[in-house]
Amino acid sequence: VPKISEERKTERREQILAGARRCFAQNGYEGATVARLETEIGLSRGAIFNYFGSKEDLFVALAVQDSARMSETFVEHGLEGVVREIVELDPDWLSVYLELFRRVRTDESFHRKIEDSQRAGAAVERNRARIEEGQRTGELRSDLEPKQIGAFLNLVLNGLALARAGGEEPPEVELVLDLLGDAIGGGARRDTRPRTPA
Amino acid sequence: VPKISEERKTERREQILAGARRCFAQNGYEGATVARLETEIGLSRGAIFNYFGSKEDLFVALAVQDSARMSETFVEHGLEGVVREIVELDPDWLSVYLELFRRVRTDESFHRKIEDSQRAGAAVERNRARIEEGQRTGELRSDLEPKQIGAFLNLVLNGLALARAGGEEPPEVELVLDLLGDAIGGGARRDTRPRTPA
Numbered sequence: 001v002p003k004i005s006e007e008r009k010t011e012r013r014e015q016i017l018a019g020a021r022r023c024f025a026q027n028g029y030e031g032a033t034v035a036r037l038e039t040e041i042g043l044s045r046g047a048i049f050n051y052f053g054s055k056e057d058l059f060v061a062l063a064v065q066d067s068a069r070m071s072e073t074f075v076e077h078g079l080e081g082v083v084r085e086i087v088e089l090d091p092d093w094l095s096v097y098l099e100l101f102r103r104v105r106t107d108e109s110f111h112r113k114i115e116d117s118q119r120a121g122a123a124v125e126r127n128r129a130r131i132e133e134g135q136r137t138g139e140l141r142s143d144l145e146p147k148q149i150g151a152f153l154n155l156v157l158n159g160l161a162l163a164r165a166g167g168e169e170p171p172e173v174e175l176v177l178d179l180l181g182d183a184i185g186g187g188a189r190r191d192t193r194p195r196t197p198a
Numbered sequence: 199v200p201k202i203s204e205e206r207k208t209e210r211r212e213q214i215l216a217g218a219r220r221c222f223a224q225n226g227y228e229g230a231t232v233a234r235l236e237t238e239i240g241l242s243r244g245a246i247f248n249y250f251g252s253k254e255d256l257f258v259a260l261a262v263q264d265s266a267r268m269s270e271t272f273v274e275h276g277l278e279g280v281v282r283e284i285v286e287l288d289p290d291w292l293s294v295y296l297e298l299f300r301r302v303r304t305d306e307s308f309h310r311k312i313e314d315s316q317r318a319g320a321a322v323e324r325n326r327a328r329i330e331e332g333q334r335t336g337e338l339r340s341d342l343e344p345k346q347i348g349a350f351l352n353l354v355l356n357g358l359a360l361a362r363a364g365g366e367e368p369p370e371v372e373l374v375l376d377l378l379g380d381a382i383g384g385g386a387r388r389d390t391r392p393r394t395p396a
Contacts, residue, residue: 152374
């Protein structure tokens with residue numbers, strides 16, 4: 001029996017993730033039965049779970065893909081890039097996250113699995129480095145810790161994602177960018193009062 | 199048969215809503231079966247659905263209660279009040295909202311029911327009036343439309359609620375208040391460039 005090449009394995013992994021993403025978005029996480037995953041992915045359960053141990057693992061891998069892509073956008077295009085990207089996300093897919101929020105909070109092993117995978121993806125470090133770069137170039141205010149800037153940015157991005165998931169019209173991107181800029185941009189709080197980091 | 203007094207009716211309505219809130223929080227919306235609602239509320243399904251037509255109506259009434267309370271806090275205690283209130287909300291109850299987000303977006307009649315009830319509650323008008331007052335007193339910036347200020351505030355509050363629902367440590371309240379102040383507070387954007395409302 002010829003071995004499957006690495007390239008073929010990567011392709012298959014991508015095929016599985018893309019199909020699982022569509023299937024979760026269409027049916028919700030609970031509604032994405034193994035039978036539906038098989039149909040949407042076009043592979044048997046044996047083949048699918050050979051690559052990803054469980055449905056949970058499939059979701060975690062997709063969440064890591066998302067963080068990686070969002071981080072790439074932030075690194076390359078800054079605040080404006082991520083804000084524009086988030087208001088274009090698929091509401092059906094965002095709803096899958098919402099469906100799993102309770103589980104993240106109440107299921108310790110699921111929580112740890114997500115945290116470990118996110119850590120392995122290193123998006124947090126890349127985002128932090130990008131914030132520091134923004135502070136050096138004057139794009140972002142430099143009187144706060146990068147962590148504080150990231151935390152506030154996250155609030156706003158999560159608020160946008162939530163509006164999008166609920167089918168609401170999110171506020172205008174230009175407005176969000178202006179006010180985000182006033183809060184964490186390089187021109188914010190030009191006074192010289194020292195700010196004690198939390 | 200003696201009629202139930204209005205006062206007794208109001209009491210009973212409150213009893214039903216409080217029990218339903220606990221039941222939804224403990225079991226999730228889907229998990230809150232009619233049998234569980236009966237146990238938690240302490241009334242028969244006949245009595246419960248005599249006051250609220252359906253489980254959906256129970257949730258809608260609770261959501262209206264929430265908006266009314268949040269609006270009251272905003273009117274009385276401004277930005278600081280709502281930010282402090284939101285980070286103290288019960289994560290179990292917040293998760294019920296997340297569970298229903300997909301339905302709000304995909305079920306037109308449910309969406310309309312929520313919108314109509316919120317409108318009847320008039321929280322939006324009270325919030326708007328409070329923003330205008332804040333603009334007059336200098337607490338909030340006056341170079342934006344009240345609607346724009348409200349939209350940005352909503353993003354941040356929703357982001358906080360989401361962090362809370364997921365069991366994350368939300369950013370420090372003081373930091374959020376400082377940056378919110380820089381974005382929409384009276385001292386924001388002190389320059390005199392005119393800003394065209396969207």
